[in-house]
Amino acid sequence: MPLISALMPVHNVEKVVAETIRSILDQTCPDFELLIVDDGSTDGTAEVIRSFDDPRIVFFRFSENRGVGRASQYLLEKAAGRYIARVDGDDVYHADRFEKQVLFLERHPDVDVVKSLIDYFPDPGLRDQRRFENCKHVLEPVKNGVTTPDDIAKGLYGFMCVPHTSIMARAATVKRFGYRPYRCGEDYDLLYRMNKQGCRMDTVAERLVRVRVRDGSATDREKSALYEAVFQIKREELSMLFSAGDVYLWGAGSFGRLVASLLRKHGLNIAGFVDSDPAKQGQAVDGAPIVPPEALSPGDKVLIASQPGMMAIASHLEQRGFRHLSDYMIFY
Numbered sequence: 001m002p003l004i005s006a007l008m009p010v011h012n013v014e015k016v017v018a019e020t021i022r023s024i025l026d027q028t029c030p031d032f033e034l035l036i037v038d039d040g041s042t043d044g045t046a047e048v049i050r051s052f053d054d055p056r057i058v059f060f061r062f063s064e065n066r067g068v069g070r071a072s073q074y075l076l077e078k079a080a081g082r083y084i085a086r087v088d089g090d091d092v093y094h095a096d097r098f099e100k101q102v103l104f105l106e107r108h109p110d111v112d113v114v115k116s117l118i119d120y121f122p123d124p125g126l127r128d129q130r131r132f133e134n135c136k137h138v139l140e141p142v143k144n145g146v147t148t149p150d151d152i153a154k155g156l157y158g159f160m161c162v163p164h165t166s167i168m169a170r171a172a173t174v175k176r177f178g179y180r181p182y183r184c185g186e187d188y189d190l191l192y193r194m195n196k197q198g199c200r201m202d203t204v205a206e207r208l209v210r211v212r213v214r215d216g217s218a219t220d221r222e223k224s225a226l227y228e229a230v231f232q233i234k235r236e237e238l239s240m241l242f243s244a245g246d247v248y249l250w251g252a253g254s255f256g257r258l259v260a261s262l263l264r265k266h267g268l269n270i271a272g273f274v275d276s277d278p279a280k281q282g283q284a285v286d287g288a289p290i291v292p293p294e295a296l297s298p299g300d301k302v303l304i305a306s307q308p309g310m311m312a313i314a315s316h317l318e319q320r321g322f323r324h325l326s327d328y329m330i331f332y
Contacts, residue, residue, distance in 0.1 A: 001082070003082055003102065004085050006085040006086075008075070010036060011039045011041050011045070012045060013045055013090050014043040014048055016089070021034070021052055023095070025052070025056070025057075028099045029099040035060075035075045036058070039066055039068065039071040067181060068184065068186055069181040072179040076179060083102060083168050084167075084171045085098060086166070086168075090212045091212055092121075092210040094207075096208070112173045112201065113170075113201040114204055115202075117166075119140070122213050123213060123215070138307075142159075143163055152195075157192075157237070157329060164191075177193055184222050185230060186229075188230065227259070237325060238268065240325075244301055247301040248303070250293075251304065255305055257285055264286075272289040273288055274291055296320075302317060304329070304331060
């Protein structure tokens with residue numbers, strides 16, 4: 001039985017998957033199996049994977065794309081290791097990632113999941129440089145800034161502060177929850193459910209994973225599917241918030257409007273938008289007024305839908321006495 005089962009669902013990563021596989025095969029902790037499933041790729045991904053001759057690689061292939069949730073669950077059911085490590089087919093892993101995460105879990109028997117810090121880097125062919133700049137200078141510091149078990153437990157209610165590509169977990173715990181068949185957001189769904197049930201998560205505070213930013217890795221269709229998945233994942237918390245008073249959506253930009261539309265689709269109507277931009281205040285979106293932050297009254301509820309400033313907004317609300325989940329929450 002291997003110590004670690006590394007799960008790696010892939011789809012159309014022909015140009016980058018070899019670098020990922022090499023970074024796993026070169027791990028200083030060699031006691032692992034690398035379980036790979038090609039989820040219906042239409043390029044040469046399978047041929048690249050088959051070019052590796054290493055008995056630790058166990059390769060499966062789906063004839064058609066089933067989605068990352070189903071692919072992940074398929075591999076989880078095949079896993080024989082004591083620990084589960086997640087591997088994404090376009091990222092690159094430091095050679096001592098497995099060694100350091102195993103050591104952490106063995107020294108902290110109360111921890112179910114351990115993540116690492118991440119380091120975004122641009123694919124050489126990347127054309128959308130703005131997307132990389134956002135990942136590097138907005139997402140990276142926010143995700144790397146959430147490290148303690150208490151901060152992770154709170155942060156996961158708001159956003160994916162535990163990068164899936166960086167996690168190692170106890171296999172028995174992950175198998176108890178399992179991946180559900182989301183085409184995207186399966187990682188957030190898994191960790192959100194684990195967190196709600198009290199699973200403890202912590203951090204190896206080193207950058208052990210380099211996360212590749214590529215063109216075309218997040219289409220508009222995938223974003224819509226992700227936000228629908230987020231709604232379903234948070235349905236219980238959202239229902240409680242909307243049943244407790246008037247809910248204002250903080251963020252009247254494109255993301256806030258998208259979230260408002262999604263809420264209406266599910267029968268949840270907001271009392272208005274909150275935005276700190278004076279140019280937007282006094283206007284209305286689909287009949288919902290845009291008000292300044294100081295217009296919020298005791299008893300109002302807030303759903304944050306402003307991704308760049310979500311943590312600052314949450315801090316501002318808490319300073320005014322708003323309680324997390326009871327009075328406000330972050331959509332994503």
